[in-house]
Amino acid sequence: MEQTIWQQEETHLKEISALLKQQIKIQSNHLKKQKGDIVEERSQASSEFNDVSGESAIQFSQMLQTMQLREREYLNASEQLSKMQILYKSPYFGRISIENEEGEREHLYIGLSTFREPKTDDVLIYDWRAPISSLFYENKVGKARYQIPDGEYIPVTIQGRRQYKVKYDELLQVLDADIYVGDEVLQSLLSDTAKEKMKSIVATIQSDQNIVIRSSNKDNLIVLGPPGSGKTSVAMQRIAYLLYEYRQTMNARSILLISPSDLFNDYISNVLPELGEDNVQHTTYYRLLRDLKLSYYKAETSYENIERLQKGSKEEREHYAFKGSHAYVKQLLKYIESLKKSGMPFYNLKVEEKLFVSAKKLTDLFYDKFGTLDIDFRLKKIRTVLLEKIEQEKKKDRKVLMKELKAVNTYIGTDKEIEQQANEKLQKKYGKLENAIHQLGFVNLNKMYLHSLTFQNDNLKTQMIQAVTTETLKQRILYYEDLAPIMYMQAVVKGLYTDNTIKHIVIDEIQDYSYLQLLTIKAMHPKAHYTLLGDKNQVVHPQMKDSLAGPLSKHFKAVELNKSYRSTNEITDFMSAILNNTTTESLGVSGDKPQMIETKSVGETIARLVGSHYKEEESFVILCKNKLACEQLYNELKPLLPQLQLVTEEQKVYMKGLLIMPGYMAKGFEFTTVLVADANAHAYREEMDAYLLYTIASRATRQLFLVTDGTMPKALAHIKEQYYRKEVNI
Numbered sequence: 025m026e027q028t029i030w031q032q033e034e035t036h037l038k039e040i041s042a043l044l045k046q047q048i049k050i051q052s053n054h055l056k057k058q059k060g061d062i063v064e065e066r067s068q069a070s071s072e073f074n075d076v077s078g079e080s081a082i083q084f085s086q087m088l089q090t091m092q093l094r095e096r097e098y099l100n101a102s103e104q105l106s107k108m109q110i111l112y113k114s115p116y117f118g119r120i121s122i123e124n125e126e127g128e129r130e131h132l133y134i135g136l137s138t139f140r141e142p143k144t145d146d147v148l149i150y151d152w153r154a155p156i157s158s159l160f161y162e163n164k165v166g167k168a169r170y171q172i173p174d175g176e177y178i179p180v181t182i183q184g185r186r187q188y189k190v191k192y193d194e195l196l197q198v199l200d201a202d203i204y205v206g207d208e209v210l211q212s213l214l215s216d217t218a219k220e221k222m223k224s225i226v227a228t229i230q231s232d233q234n235i236v237i238r239s240s241n242k243d244n245l246i247v248l249g250p251p252g253s254g255k256t257s258v259a260m261q262r263i264a265y266l267l268y269e270y271r272q273t274m275n276a277r278s279i280l281l282i283s284p285s286d287l288f289n290d291y292i293s294n295v296l297p298e299l300g301e302d303n304v305q306h307t308t309y310y311r312l313l314r315d316l317k318l319s320y321y322k323a324e325t326s327y328e329n330i331e332r333l334q335k336g337s338k339e340e341r342e343h344y345a346f347k348g349s350h351a352y353v354k355q356l357l358k359y360i361e362s363l364k365k366s367g368m369p370f371y372n373l374k375v376e377e378k379l380f381v382s383a384k385k386l387t388d389l390f391y392d393k394f395g396t397l398d399i400d401f402r403l404k405k406i407r408t409v410l411l412e413k414i415e416q417e418k419k420k421d422r423k424v425l426m427k428e429l430k431a432v433n434t435y436i437g438t439d440k441e442i443e444q445q446a447n448e449k450l451q452k453k454y455g456k457l458e459n460a461i462h463q464l465g466f467v468n469l470n471k472m473y474l475h476s477l478t479f480q481n482d483n484l485k486t487q488m489i490q491a492v493t494t495e496t497l498k499q500r501i502l503y504y505e506d507l508a509p510i511m512y513m514q515a516v517v518k519g520l521y522t523d524n525t526i527k528h529i530v531i532d533e534i535q536d537y538s539y540l541q542l543l544t545i546k547a548m549h550p551k552a553h554y555t556l557l558g559d560k561n562q563v564v565h566p567q568m569k570d571s572l573a574g575p576l577s578k579h580f581k582a583v584e585l586n587k588s589y590r591s592t593n594e595i596t597d598f599m600s601a602i603l604n605n606t607t608t609e610s611l612g613v614s615g616d617k618p619q620m621i622e623t624k625s626v627g628e629t630i631a632r633l634v635g636s637h638y639k640e641e642e643s644f645v646i647l648c649k650n651k652l653a654c655e656q657l658y659n660e661l662k663p664l665l666p667q668l669q670l671v672t673e674e675q676k677v678y679m680k681g682l683l684i685m686p687g688y689m690a691k692g693f694e695f696t697t698v699l700v701a702d703a704n705a706h707a708y709r710e711e712m713d714a715y716l717l718y719t720i721a722s723r724a725t726r727q728l729f730l731v732t733d734g735t736m737p738k739a740l741a742h743i744k745e746q747y748y749r750k751e752v753n754i
């Protein structure tokens with residue numbers, strides 16, 4: 025780098041940094057004053073307006089409005105301040121030099137948010153999400169264009185593209201780079217990965233990722249890419265983009281992120297705040313059960329399901345496959361359609377063991393009185409009828425109760441108190457039924473589900489599935505494969521649980537979802553658009569196949585990413601060899617080949633490997649096929665490795681360090697070192713295990729160890745020895 029360029033850049037940075045510092049000070053003082061005024065106004069309001077009636081009520085409401093306006097201004101100003109404080113730590117990371125059609129030249133500095141010259145209002149730093157900043161991510165020089173909000177394209181010539189590493193007012197690196205391959209900033213970031221929680225990639229977004237991030241809210245996207253291609257990162261930067269681009273109509277509460285687990289959510293929870301945005305709403309598919317008010321059941325989690333099916337019989341697996349199949353979805357949809365004409369199952373409603381309204385009566389109301397309406401409207405009409413009936417019954421009962429209570433010889437209270445006692449008794453008698461009616465609980469959901477299993481498909485197999493399901497439902501157990509149908513029916517038939525405030529839903533690891541699960545999410549959020557991200561090969565479930573095949577592609581625009589940024593080239597080559605996948609391009613750094621270590625003393629070998637390869641500031645994970653194997657190995661290793669932590673499903677907070685967990689739980693995360701503790705033929709013996717091994721091998725950023733007893737898993741047997749090093753250590 026020429027000395028003059030460095031000096032120019034250093035001077036520029038110092039100027040910007042000083043200006044930022046000055047503005048932060050001004051804004052902080054201004055905010056302090058604003059806060060003082062608000063507090064004073066509030067206390068004045070509460071002392072002046074003790075009696076808010078008549079004229080003073082009008083005055084009070086006017087004052088309230090002014091106060092609210094002031095508070096909103098205060099919130100906006102403090103948001104501005106926190107954006108400047110984030111900028112101050114690292115004012116910008118890039119610059120593009122452009123020439124417009126009139127021949128005017130400009131240098132545009134790109135950072136996490138916009139910063140303007142306070143007097144002239146000129147933009148000194150452009151928000152990375154501003155339309156013009158997209159030019160930076162095209163990673164090229166020459167003719168280009170960018171689109172402004174009204175849709176028009178503005179042509180420019182990019183004359184240069186510069187990247188920086190900047191800390192406060194200190195310039196650490198300046199790099200003229202027009203293309204990403206060999207990009208030093210990216211490389212130095214890549215060799216830095218897996219130390220802690222996920223980080224933003226905003227300084228090094230690549231052009232294919234940029235297209236996804238900047239797509240319109242209305243585009244329903246499915247982003248597919250191999251391990252480490254940045255899908256989760258793209259998802260997070262896309263959320264930040266949507267929050268910026270649609271800030272007039274969307275905020276953090278209008279976006280819902282559905283991720284595999286609470287632990288995963290914690291892992292990604294720093295990205296949006298790092299980008300100066302609030303975290304958006306987050307849920308897991310499992311938590312939607314709660315939103316659908318299905319807590320009556322004990323529902324199996326996806327991890328419990330994996331464990332059960334790993335050991336499951338052929339029949340159990342067949343039942344799982346049937347319930348997740350497209351054929352069953354069609355059957356279920358037809359069944360729900362048929363309910364318009366006949367067969368809607370209802371409960372007999374009882375109060376204290378006495379019949380309140382019969383199922384027959386409900387059927388009559390459903391098909392005769394309200395038969396012309398949509399299913400959910402009919403149910404809501406019935407709800408009104410039932411609630412009225414309860415009110416009438418209560419009225420009658422109240423009269424009798426009051427009479428009885430008043431007839432008691434001793435004094436038990438005033439009339440008002442007696443009425444309250446009567447109401448409490450009535451609440452006890454009718455409360456439960458009333459709640460159930462509010463939730464349309466008079467529909468027999470279990471029966472509906474059971475009927476759907478054999479609907480227009482009544483044969484020995486479906487009868488068997490129905491019989492087994494009847495038993496589990498009796499025990500209030502919902503297996504994971506039962507969740508989607510029950511949740512779908514609950515959402516669609518009752519039409520009660522829709523949330524129209526959600527405008528965009530991002531779902532990571534989409535290959536884990538069945539089509540029916542997606543239909544449920546859609547039914548619950550009718551106004552939302554979608555960004556789905558996943559990889560059909562990263563399947564850790566022993567039975568789930570081809571979940572991305574079929575109707576999904578009809579409704580979503582597919583985008584593919586094919587470069588992988590996570591692992592060393594050697595690890596990427598090894599994991600690609602597992603599935604003979606030749607399309608993944610590795611952009612990682614070089615490192616050691618994965619090591620296959622044959623040993624009879626697993627514990628000692630692992631302790632030795634940890635001793636020589638684990639650094640405290642990094643993450644090292646030991647993976648076993650299932651929970652039991654992890655627990656056993658954990659107990660064996662704990663005396664040798666006291667810092668070892670067993671990660672369980674209950675864990676909500678992401679931790680780094682030396683960890684042990686089942687392989688299926690590691691999906692989505694990354695670790696400096698991955699050690700597969702049971703890479704043996706008897707642990708991984710099925711065809712689907714190739715996908716599990718592919719997924720877990722791809723978690724490693726720098727080192728991969730496979731500890732084996734000498735019986736190689738079938739899924740690895742075909743891998744040529746050039747892809748790994750072998751060590752025999754008997």
Ligand SMILES: Nc1ncnc2c1ncn2[C@@H]1O[C@H](COP(=O)(O)OP(=O)(O)OP(=O)(O)O)[C@@H](O)[C@H]1O
Binds near residue numbers: 249250691
């Ligand atoms: N453009 C980029 N610049 C710098 N780092 C990147 C970029 N894209 C991805 N990465 C890094 O690559 C790693 C993998 O990214 P991420 O976890 O988002 O990939 P993924 O496709 O979701 O992976 P998987 O499917 O295996 O879970 C992360 O450390 C991420 O920071």
